[in-house]
Amino acid sequence: MSITRAKSIDSLYEECKDFDLVLVPDAPMASALNRRLDQPHFGPFAITPRRLAARRREQAEDRLAFLELIQTADLNWKEASHAVGNILQCWEYQGTANAVLDYEQFATTATHTAVDCIGEMDTTSKRLTEYTIDADTSVAVVGFKQLTELERSILPSDYETVDPFTEESFNYPPFRILDSPAAIVDAVLHTVTPENANDVAVVLDAASQYSSLIESALEAADIPYYGGPGFTDNSSHRAFLQLLRHAHAGRDTRVGDVRPLLVQLGLVVDIEHDEKRLRDLDVPEIEWLLEFSADIEAHTLASALDKFETVTGSSLDAFREELERLGIQDDIVTEQAVDRLEFYLQSYEVPIDRENDGVLLADAKSAAYVGRPVVFYLGLDEDWTHSSPRRPWVDRDQEYERNIRQFQLLLQNGVDQYYLVQDTAGGTPVTPCLYFEEILDEEFERFSDLDSIQHSRAARTTHDGFGKESIDVAAEKVTAFSQSSLNTYVNSPRDYFFSRLLETPDKDYFREGNLFHDFAEFYVTHPDVIRSDDLDEIAEVILDDVDPFLRGVDREVRLTKYRIGLQTVVEFLDANPPADGSFLTPASGWGTNFFAEYYDRPVDAPHTERWFENTDLGLKGKVDLVYGPTHLLDYKSGTKKSATSIVKHSALDPPSDKPNFQALLYLTQHRTEYLGEELQFTFFHFLETLDDVVTGDGNLDDCLTTVTYHPVAFEEHIASRNVFTELQEDAASNCNKTFSKAEYEEYRAVLDAHAFPDTQDSDELIDSGFGQALTDRMIDRVGDYKYVTSGCKQALRHLIRIRNRNYFTDDIDAFEGFVQERLEELNARRAGDERFPVAGLTEEPNYRYVDNRDCILEEGTR
Known part of the structure; x- marks a missing residue:
């Protein structure tokens, strides 16, 4: 089938104008028909059944019934709400108030109590049940299938039905595919002005992100709108609820947890404090907040509201009235009281007075008719699909037909319709509303499979028709990478981009690491x-300085950790004192040192915290300790990594999924100062033996990982007599036994005749031509014994370990070229030649190491 064309309002009016009364499924359609009356009409003409029976605007009777029930019956709020919902829903579908009691599983004591209470109330449903239309009134029903059983119950025996659809098909407009929800909202604002706002409607899923985005955008552009945010969307109302919830959150509440509340209260707190406890924040303006939380159960809801109004200078009269309607204004602010209040506000829409002026924001799951000439439809995804009630009194097939008819009517509102959608979100296709599968003849999985137009996000223009002024300013070039920025850039250029734009909160492990570094330097x-x-x-x-980040229960454990870490640092430096630094130029006094200030002594050793910036190489960084002329050392508080792991994760082609170039980067810089020298870089993981020290078994060697740079190519290194000696003395036993019976010249002959394969895998090396040649030579020299074959395999594994645990000239040379390529690439992206992609040199980034995860969509634009 295809979308069935809906009749125009003019056409419907022509069919209905001679009737005394016209019943329609929703109020906007009734208003549109009434506006076309060309002569006086006694009584209502077009009207919904509920409005006809009640003689008043339709009210949210579920909320009114709930308020009545909790005042008159001894039921908890969730139990009362559940009973009210079942009763009113069953009444709607079955036509009587006590129909729910026919279903045994729902006929609880609470439901019986609620039926008795609601049955006495003056509800719209009760009026509808009791209402009858005079038999001599001529009645037309537009969209009979859209009416529920309760609405149909008022119909006289004789009436005419008017189908809102024709027998023709509706040629729907193309789906306009944009990059993001923000781009979709921009497209709307590109068209809407304060002058034409009354001609525009926006249809969206009220629970989607489009709702808040369009509201914020319209407010920012000073364009009036209505039909949008409700009672609980009021920023002051939300802030008050956050205040009550925060007051019960405990002493370990973090600044980041209550940042929305602080913003609403006008308190500006730097993002670096987000991980700290609120009570440790040195901001005088929050003292009242801490005092309020400490004495929360001395407050009633009313007095808490008074305090909030006084501090914020706001007036929450509507909120106070709602507390009084609920009868809880004098309740103490316990956690249970806050839970009940939040449940109520999440379950029921509190009515608010609205100005019916400006852009109409319509919920896609409510009325089917929108009386505006220009209608934008935002999203049109699977969230537009109604969830039919899973109750035994609901005919799901009939409900589905009602919903799909409403959907088809909704799609045809206005003279001009614009379907604005996304094709992908978060790296996956967006599923169109499921009703499209029923009403379109085409096969599709996403919007781009249908009649669609792809739009790129255009620059916003002002309403006077002028675009933003182009400013020709050249981007400042990046001349050097630090090891952390290079790691981030290689993993995800998009994450690198956001890391330059956004502040990040300080972390406990950052603070700990800095303090240990300062202690070691001192x-x-x-x-x-x-x-x-x-x-x-x-x-x-150290504990006092880190304490704002910790829970109270963590203090003793951290104190032990810090004590052992300090002891390990002292023992290592005592046992292995670094060179005196006389071979270095004087230090430049980089940064400050916590313990230098604590002990009031200068830190002026030239070989600690050594800063370098080499724009020729494109590298910069800070070496913790120049341990000796050819030996660098870095303090690490994290888990120890092996030399194999360090080399593996500094791979270039392809990069590792956990890129870390620190050792390679620092050795590359150090090579420029000691060209032709063998260099070493040691990671000192001073907390690695924490558990062992507690049990008395700590060993300093377990804290150290050293990688070595050999100033020759790898093949030249393993062809050396020193490596041959290792095979005779330091390798596995069968290897030692085999090569002790061979001569160096025989080993060297194999290396001269056969190229070492480009592999880091020992099994591949053993199976290679080189591996076979070495084995054959040793068998010829020593004999065809099992230990010789085993010993050759051990030798080949030893050579691979040398490859995988060290750096060589070809590694450093390749890294220098790699850095220059990344700098050229980075500066081209900074100049606007292309977007910063999500993934760098791999298919996708490792999201465990992405810092700005909430800013990055897993999309195809890489």
């Missing part, structure tokens, strides 16, 4: 100042 300069007995005091100092 101890290298002043080992005589720190005594063993001082470590307890220093651990307390």
